[in-house]
Amino acid sequence: MGIDLxxxxxxxxxxxxxxxxNAIPGKGVGLHLVKTHAESLGGRVEVASEVNQGIxxxxxxxxxxx
Numbered sequence: 001m002g003i004d005l006x007x008x009x010x011x012x013x014x015x016x017x018x019x020x021x022n023a024i025p026g027k028g029v030g031l032h033l034v035k036t037h038a039e040s041l042g043g044r045v046e047v048a049s050e051v052n053q054g055i056x057x058x059x060x061x062x063x064x065x066x
Contacts, residue, residue: 002051012047034059 003012003019011017013035016028034057035045042062049055 002049002053002055004051005047005049013045031057 001020001023005012008019013031014028015032017032018024018026018028038045038059038061043060046058046060047055048058
């Protein structure tokens with residue numbers, strides 16, 4: 001479905017934030033947990049989205065060999 005990142009980028013990883021009402025089930029904690037865990041390990045999350053097209057998340061974690 002995609003998310004308007006211009007309008008929602010500040011809220012995207014917020015706890016209990018949802019963007020599609022009841023169209024997609026959930027509690028609004030998943031993205032928050034993924035970003036929090038990735039960053040705690042020294043990684044990051046990148047997002048690309050187009051409304052009515054879809055959304056792509058890239059999760060980068062350190063390989064432990066640096």
